[in-house]
Amino acid sequence: MSRAAFARNAWLVLAVLAVLFSLQFVLPDYQVLMATRMMLLAVFALGFNALLGYVGLLSLGHALFFACGLYASGLTVYHFGWGLPAAFVFAVGASAVLALLIGAVALRTIRVSFMIVTLMFAQVGALTVLYFAAWTNGQEGLSLPASARVADLGVATLDLTDALTRYNIAYGLLAASLLILLVYLGSARGRIATAVRDNEGRTEMLGFNVFAAKLEMFVLSGAMSGAAGAAYGLLFGYLGATFASFQYSIEPLLFTLLGGAGTLLGPLVGVLFMVGLIDKLSELTTAYLLVIGVVLIVLILWFPKGILGTVRERWLPWLM
């Protein structure tokens, strides 16, 4: 990618981030809450897209990392009374280590086998949450007490029951994730990843360590998903087994496909459309997940490049 193209992408990301920051002054209360959720789910989807869009690996088990972050942070706070920053850092670390272990094993497989293996590991994760119900309270889940929702940073105290505080934390996490990905993908190491996606055999022939490149992205992806999960648990104060379920492995896939796999901002766009749609429908009917099925099939049949993928193809070829 040329320097000019990279600069354009950087400006675009910064512009989007500026808009998102200013939204908190205009949005009404309910929508601030919704936007907070969306930004965290977008971080999750960004992590997922790092793997699907830039190395070409479709994981069906990313709920595992989301739930790992969620429980690693939430349980340390709930049972051991850890401070929120420590719990968050621990959770991101735990997710990265888990991703390293799972990746080292799962990346030995390819294509369909990789999808099934990741799905199965995630299933083991979901069952683990249920099995240790004494700690996690299983399906019902745990609510963090109000006292555990205040972060003492030394210089300032963050009250996570405050909507704007939550918004800005989620915003910070999203901004950090986007910038990390932007820099990583623009770097030489990031290009090896996309080379693996485009032609794995050729990349290997050129002397690059394909397995290491995949594993690196897998760990980055897992850590990012874990960070999203950790923030989700701490900000909203609820840990439940649903977050480890198959549905949470499929949602980032859905967001990514809709927004455009392999586009930096695609997952964010996907979340914007989908989460709103899912929330609206859930007010109308209990069977709101029907929309996930319909959208998945429509996308895969007629719109496989997604929104930003199509935009890139038609109008903006420099889009990252």
Place this chain on the structure above:
Amino acid sequence: MGFGPYLLLATLEGLVQAAVLSITAAGLSLVFGVMRVVNVAHGEFVMLGAVIAWFTASLLTGHPAMGFAAALLVSPLLVGAVAFASERVVLRRLDYNPEATIVATIGLLYILQQTVLLVYGPDARPVDPPFYYTIRFPWFGYSAYKLFVIGAAIVIMGGIWFVLQKTRAGLVMRAAQYDRETAQAFGIPVDRVSAWVFALGAMLAAIAGVLVVPIQQAHYLMGADPLLLSFIVVIIGGLGSMSGTVLAAVLVGLSDGIISMMFSPTLAKMVSTLLVALVLVFRPNGLLGKAAR
């Protein structure tokens, strides 16, 4: 109850589980073998079969055996039709690309599951077994219906074997599985065979659903366990190999049944899932890897 009888009971439960599982997994294995499609919606076909069985049985008043027999006929036919249609409308257009079809069957999973939730509701509903009869062992009584399920599974698996090995249709399916392009070149309409195979796989799942519903009740989320266990069975048993599938179903069903009764059902599933993930990883070209060419 002493350990011996308890083990006997666990073994019987395991065998019932293995019976239902072998039918379900045979369907999944057939679809994967011939079409190279990993059907994530397979468990939903089991669920759909069970739910249609409940509708059929509740429409027919009279002896429960009537309703059950009708369900055993109606349910696979309807489910097969749904599968046939979805194959024609969706999977065929994706040109059986492995990744795209997985995503599409995930979509199908949600569509089937949530439509059932809309129409049938969130309750679990029982269907009467066709007969109530309890076999009295010296230590416990055991439902004769469950033994009937084991018998039915043996008959069905025998039927599948016969069709695959001894009939022209079976020959066509095996040819399509062995080498799709050569089969096409020899004038076998591989495309149409795929649609029938997908329907047949779904019908097997539906039969398993009908058989299981007097034991387990029909519920819109009941598809998850059969899906997971069938994956496990198909991966351990080797693809497209019916004898392997049956053997693996008996192994997995028995161990799952016994561990579930002795320890905990969750632990049983954790152990088998983890083991299978590892089988897949360390035999990447042996079991499922063949498809990844």
